[in-house]
Amino acid sequence: MIQSGISKYNVYDEGEIYFYLLLIQMKTKIYDSEEVRERILNYHEKTNSDIFRLTTQCVELFSQYFFPIPKNRNGFIFIYLFCANLYCRIFRHVTVDIDGYILSEDQVEHKELIIKINHFLDSLYDLTKDPIFLEKEYLIGKYYMLVSAFENPIHYEKQINILLASDLPLLIRNQLKRDLYNYFDRKYNIYLCEHIDECGHVEIILTNLPSTYPNQRVCAIDYPLSEYNFKIIEQNIAQVWND
Template sequence: MENELFNLLETKNQMIYQIIHLSRCENEWLEVQKISNELSLNERSVQRYIHYLEEVVNEFNVSSKNSVELTYSKFKGLGIESDPGTINDLKTFIISSDVTIKLLVDMCLIRTKPSRQYSEENYISIYSIRKSLDKFDLLLNKFNLSVNRLDLSFSGEEKNIRIFTYIVLWTIYKNDKWPFSYISEEKILRSVDICFEGIGFQATKVHRKQLLFMYAVCLMRNKKKKYIETHENWGEYVNIDILKKDAFIIHEIDNYQVYNENELYFILLVVELQYRMFKSDSMKKRILLFHKEKQTDVFRLTEEVMKSFQEQFFEIPEERKDVFFTYCFCAHLYCKIFPGVEFDINGHNIENVKYFSENLISHLKNFIGNLDFQTDILQEKVFLSKTYASIFSYFKSPNSYDPRIIIGIDSEFPFLVRENLKANLKRKFDHSFNLLVVESESGGEDILITSMPSLYDSHEHVCTINYPLNERDYSFLEAELTKLQDSYNQNTLRQAL
């Protein structure tokens, strides 16, 4: 969601956000010329954005307990000094101060009014509001939502509005102040701890805060009479009758006076579809046994996927079958509860995941298409293929279906240095390429690494090195590997056609 929110920012805020990011990559001064090259700006524009950043930093320092020291010199460039935590606070300040993001946050927190009234009270033109709403359309579409432009609210299924609201507020405020002004953070935190204690789960601070935000979103919208709709299949996924007898559930119902069963179903399902919750043996047993007894489509599909995956790909080690099953189960349940939503529960846009091999994704999509199982869950082919790719790469190299690229080494380096070089190359590139690193003996290698290039004038791909390799060597190798992989993939595609 970070990238999507960044794209909503005004251009000037995008630029200063990127300048801050660039400055964190420099030890001392960030040269104007480098900013110009990285952001494709002329130097005069860079200077204008730096001056704007100075104004923003001054405003931030006034409003924050910590401060950022910004120094600008025409000949040296830009220097920013502060601890990393404060820089994150500055980034949040830039995002939350942006006109478009402010409107989005107000909509998430249900603080908006009819357009004209909101315009007058916030000194924002109707034109600016309409322009911001236009930006929201593409993002909301990824959650099957839209905007009601008359009263500045979200339109769509309540469960999708809640997951969208949670992801947006979590992304912006997870390292910042509590955004829910009329909801007690301490009270909900006690409820979260009671919940975790009730299910026997030892949560980290991050997990506690995530559930804290989700609780707050649900409570906020419920109190504003934004209720969860009835979903007939939810009764198959949550054993509501047994859970309502648990002491910690009874306590929370009475504590918040939320008696609508749909509300209880929703928050329990959100807990249920998160893999980390299955670290609790009692929680895992309770959920999976109920689904098994009910023979839910989610449970039966997970059994079928596990069986078919081992037949088509590889046998899953016995001690890891539990990981495979529960991870798939959570993904299938998520697709059932939030069909068509491109983001996972942690706010990652699954459509934009690029680090898996296209060949692996293609095999997995074919695998999904060939499953002998009737369910609407399998319509989420993109989401599931990326999820299965994560599981695949947990057990084996994600590049197993990419063309094999052989790197040969021929040098006067001692044996152990050559072995060390092989291991380093595998570690560096194994996640991106299907590599075999060998001693160059047969001449059948695709890329040759040598300390004596004069012996290999006719070889197409030669990398001259000294040991140890530096970043320039690695960059050259990566470029050569990428070219070869693209070439092999194109040849494979032509043969298939």
């Protein structure tokens, strides 16, 4: 097949064909074809290639570090990591992926998740001693996107306990909670409670009776929450998060 392709398209260097075949294996889209997927992965499994072995170890450790992988998504995750590992093997110290895309640490707000991914890559390197896991500038972005595809990355961040202390009716308090969770869900890991014993250590108090809580971090609120309310609440959350 390769020889006929060389002849048909006037390719003068056989190595060029093999290079393109290697590049194709780094594209996750190519694995949408069941026939192609089976041919590539069966070959690597049969030859016990280093990338196949490393990817198997990646998947096993990933499920321990982050979340149990659903059976119906195991194939997708294996292929995603297989392509990333193969790319790191061939293109050392290259931070953009095969499509020219890059997601660096500095672009990500979820710092605790980044720290966890760093520790995960350190563990992979300790386990395998393979230098591809030192390619963190590239791999951190790939793993961040993978985790984010299955879980809200905010769940890895520091939890901020917020007490909702109000004499507003129950249904309005419930709506306030929904509004606050919807507003901050992708940025901060907040936990809203109405009783101190639910929260444990309370860091912020939201109340329509601010004078009741002197010398505490209090945000005065009313219903419905205004844009100004959200701004003040976010400023206080950011201060707690950065402490």
